[in-house]
Amino acid sequence: MKSxxxxxxxxxxVSYFTDMATAMIQPILPLFIVLILHEGMDKLGFIVAVATFVSYAMRLISGYLSDRYGIVKPFVVAGYGLSTLTKPLIGFTTNYQQITVLQSLERLGKGLRSAPKDLMIAAYSKKNASGKTFGFHKMLDIAGELSGTLILFALLALFGQSESVMRNIFYATLIPGMIGLVLMIFFVRDTPKPSQHVSLKFTFSEKDKQTIKALFVYFFFVFFMFSNAFFTVQAKEIGIATALIPLLFVVSTGIQTATSYIIGSWIDKVGVKRIMMFAYLSGVISQILLYLQNPLSTWFAFAFMGLFTVASLNANRAYIADTAQNKGSVYGVFYAGVALFGAVGAYIGGVIWEYFGMHTALGYSLTGTLVMLVLFGLAVRNGK
Structure with a gap:
């Protein structure tokens, strides 16, 4: 790690403390919406869809402006600041509309910072070590999630799972969020500014276009893949106690923390395609395990979801760093694509669940991810 x-x-x-705050509420927010506020699964799907979709344009804009005008650190700081301030406000909500607004603002913050942040990481990556560098960053990122989930588990175990406890946990996210924001402002150096401003006229290079084209299989896989919120509600539906649900996320984030740097190193050694095949296979296995609908298989489903998440994100981020010319803009397209496809997929999945049942929604998700795995395997075999 000396490199x-x-x-x-x-x-x-910075990501460690910010993701700690996120993980303190992620496992309980879907339960808060469905069980405390008594909103349906279609409403949960709507919240996930809108909150994800709202970040679509911002990811494109921030990535583009980072490339054109060297505006990098200000976007990252503003993004972390917005996310830090909106999470505690969820504790004051009384309906799904208010949560939709706050989650949208929080995702807007993530959209504002995501592409510029990856541009910073790519700028500070040493030659032939982009996979390792992104793997290291993701390791601390997920370690923060793991810490936040363990804090959540301890709080629920000590104080119970009442509405007031959940609301106090939302308020408490301000502490780690502010620590991350202070570190970002005072301890991270901005990337060098371009020597002169360039025209707003801009087109992607051929390298950029080829990179973006290769990302579409991942976009469609995300479209069919169950979101974290759906994983959570599925666990509750099959009988896993609310107090234990944070431990499911401990399994997922623990796997990601333990494997992120290793997988990043493998990307540099064996290539992106092999790691993406491993990621897609892990995603399909997680969907199969959910489809079995029993508590033991759900625990393993969260583990394979973790492998899918860490392998696919590290591989795609390293791939863009190595192949794209206008990296900030392509990172913007990447995150926007994930947001757009994830949003539409979450809404459709939520509607299917609400009106046709969990089993049908699981079957739909499993079929879609399996098809994308096969298509990617055929493309790799044919050398595309």
Whole structure:
């Protein structure tokens, strides 16, 4: 890890504390919506869809402006600040419309910072070590999620799972969020500014277009894949106690923390395609395990979801760093694609669940991810 730039290390710690705050509410937010506010699965799907979709345009804009005008750190700071301030406000909500607005603002913050942040990591990556660098950053990122989930589990175990406890947990996310924001402002150096401004006229290079084209299989896989919120509600539906649900996320984030740097190193050694095949296979296995609908298989489903998440994100981020010319803009397209396809997929999945049942929604998701795995395997075999 000596090859990791100190700015990447500090960015990792920024993500650590920010994701700690996110993980403190992620496992309980769907339950808060469905069980405390008594909203349906279609409403949960709507919240996930709108919150994800809202970040679509911002990811494109922030990535584009980062490339054109060297506006990098200000976007990252603003994005972390917006996310930090909106999470605690969820504790004051009384209906799904209010949560939709706050989650949309939180995702807007993530959209504002995502592409510029990856541009910073790519800028500080050493030659032939992009996979390792992104793997290191993701390791601290997921370690923050793991810490936040363990904090959540401890709080639920000590104080119970009442509405007031959940609302106090939302308020408490301000603490780690502010720590991450302070680190970002004072301890991460901005990337060098371009020597002069360039015209707003802009087109993707051929390298950029080829990179974006290769990302579409991943976009469609995300479209069919169950979101974290649906994983959570499925666990509750099959009888896993609310107090234990944070431990499911511990399994997922623990797997990601333990494997992120290793997978990043493998990307540099064996290539992106093999790691993506591993990621897609892990995603399909997680859907199969959910489809079995029993508590033991759900625990393993969360583990394979973790493998899918860490392998696919590290591989795609490293791939863009190595192949794209206008990296900030392509990172913007990447995150926008994930947001758009994830949003539409979540809404459709939520409607299917609400009106046709969990089993049908699981079958739909499994079929879609399996088809995308086969298509990717055929493309790799044919050398595309």
């Amino acid at each position: 990791i730039d100190k700015n990447v290390v500090m960015l990792g710690w």
